[in-house]
Amino acid sequence: MLTIYSVPVAVYCAKLRIMLRHKSIAFQELPPPGGYGSDEYRSLVPSGNLPAMIHDGYMLSDSEAIAEYLEEAFPDVPMMPDTVQLRGKAREFSRSHDTRLEPSVRAIYPQVAYETRDPEAVKAGGALISKHLSSLALLLSANPLDTKTLWLCDCGFAVTFAWIKAFETALDLPITWPPIVAEYDKRLQSFPVVRDEVNAYRPAMDSYLQKAKPV
Numbered sequence: 001m002l003t004i005y006s007v008p009v010a011v012y013c014a015k016l017r018i019m020l021r022h023k024s025i026a027f028q029e030l031p032p033p034g035g036y037g038s039d040e041y042r043s044l045v046p047s048g049n050l051p052a053m054i055h056d057g058y059m060l061s062d063s064e065a066i067a068e069y070l071e072e073a074f075p076d077v078p079m080m081p082d083t084v085q086l087r088g089k090a091r092e093f094s095r096s097h098d099t100r101l102e103p104s105v106r107a108i109y110p111q112v113a114y115e116t117r118d119p120e121a122v123k124a125g126g127a128l129i130s131k132h133l134s135s136l137a138l139l140l141s142a143n144p145l146d147t148k149t150l151w152l153c154d155c156g157f158a159v160t161f162a163w164i165k166a167f168e169t170a171l172d173l174p175i176t177w178p179p180i181v182a183e184y185d186k187r188l189q190s191f192p193v194v195r196d197e198v199n200a201y202r203p204a205m206d207s208y209l210q211k212a213k214p215v
């Protein structure tokens, strides 16, 4: 049995669900035992982070560590390329998402609440995200990975792009989308498993964004 500890709004859990469904891996999702941030959860998952996975008694946390584990444990539908150099490039994409683009999007969360929003911080946040999108455009312009395949490194981007678009609408977040990144987003949405996850995830996003509305 494969269990993922998650909460509905968690970005990195949505990233993993795309991969699990693409590989047709049976899994169950459970809330963190004892609640998020509890001592009970930390006794099981020392980082206290979500997502975490328990697979036949084996615990692993961090979405990328879990994703690479799943790739090796369930190789039938490959989501990593078959050469060492292409795998290096796939990891470069993944890291650029997990360590740069997504953290810049997460930095907007404190600006969601309408009453305490600082318009200057929203503007600066939009500029930083746009800067990371322009770096991603450069990576994509030299992308050696087959564009007809859904790769492990694509899963996080699909979810983060959904958040950026939601923030554009809910917060007037000023974003410049390089055309190649907008095309990449469109290509990711053409995979049914991505579209289905983003649609299923949307109610959790909408619920989080309720506080963005003027009271």
Ligand SMILES: N[C@@H](CCC(=O)N[C@@H](CS)C(=O)NCC(=O)O)C(=O)O
Residues within 6 Å of the ligand: 009, 010, 011, 012, 013, 047, 048, 049, 050, 051, 061, 062, 063, 064, 098
């Ligand atoms: N790089 C980590 C990030 C995970 C992460 O930040 N998870 C959030 C929920 S989406 C969380 O657990 N935040 C609380 C914390 O960091 O203590 C991963 O890929 O798993």
